[in-house]
Amino acid sequence: MRVIVDNDFSGDPDDLFQLAHHLLSPSVEIPFVIASHLAPGDGFDPSPVQAENAARKVHELLAVMNLTDRVRVVTGSNVGLSSPLEPIRSAAAEAIIEEALRQETDLPLYVALGGGLTELASALLLEPAIAERLTAVWIGGREHEGLAVPPPDGDTIEYNTTIDPNAAFTVFNHSSVPLWQVPRDTFRQCLISWAEIETRVRPVGALGAYLAGSLDLVRELAAS
8 A cells, every 4th residue: 555654753753653664564655754743832842843843853764764865755834724724735735635646556545644634634625536535544633422531631632633623624524535533542552661662672773772762852851
């Protein structure tokens, strides 16, 4: 299958783990990686150029994996949609449209979204026909009522939704794109212990050391 990876790589480094998994997978073709923005003033990256910073993190990972110049990186918008019906014409949104409209391949297309939905929402608004030509897989959204309960002291709005609430509204309410949603109660169950990081990740070459090191930075941030 084809997988477009879209994530806010200047934020939580779990995104880097996700991208490394996809890049190492022999079963997927990655046309390009989208570097997208966080919420304004996010603690990981409060700058106004979050998408550019995300792209730099992707290039850093590619260098560690000896994949420099072999994977296309597309920078998304630095801001979210101003309304659910007003797209932002970014290079990333245009790239999604171009890939979805390709005729010379029969491989199904998925967009793996680990942050906000700005680029997908914009692409769907700019060219609604692509909704029939891809499947969106989004890690985001709070618990579905009656199926799960929020975590203790959990925010009313789930983190990835806060990145661009208008874009989430666009994808859910103003498009017909097939959407596989992984809500907060589900993705919170994907856990790994520090003992496993130290024994099964950090010692495994330059990539393992890099990924474990990215988590060290989070631990330092939490302790400060």
